[in-house]
Amino acid sequence: MAPNARLDHRNPLVFDTHELGRRPGALQRLARSVDAPKDLGIQGVIGVPEGAPVELELRLESVMEGVLVTGTARARAEGECVRCLEPLELALEADFQEMFSYPDADDRGRVKAEPVDDAEDDEDRLFLEDGMFDLEPVLRDAAVLALPMQPVCQDDCPGLCSECGARLADDPDHHHDATDIRWAALQGLAGSLGDGEKDEMSGAEAEAGVDEKQEK
């Protein structure tokens, strides 16, 4: 966002601090339900669908430097299980805390404090503009932090069959290895049968030999 872009008070994620005032220690609590902005969450993994309700609870505290905003966002996030690829939903509860500084209070405090990293810090710092602040970047960061990077439909999701791609949670008995073991057992049985035949044969020969001896 351009540094001097005007915040639009009609944007549901823009909050006005005029009522709070600038007296340090002043507190204001507010709740607001907003439509989720686009791409709220971890892109391609899990997120709150655009337009879905996001319940916000905020606590604004006036401090010397600006307004300290503490709050929680709650919403339903949707994604898919990284193991079995089934769609999944989870309750997102994201806590956040952010300082929005007064633009006019900024220069005094900062030049002495951190002269080296000014440019970098300025990008991370958030400011009040006309007494308003935009919660959207804060909400986005909080949602990403609160959501799992690798969501699973259940903690012990067994995933997909590596042989045929079947979802193993739907079919716990599904197993190709067992079949392989049975085959191996059959082959082993066949092998021992073969040995047995030889033994019988050699036994028969031995008996025949005995018989021959007996006949002599």
Ligand SMILES: [Zn+2]
């Ligand atoms: Zn799963």
Ligand SMILES: [Zn+2]
């Ligand atoms: Zn399979």
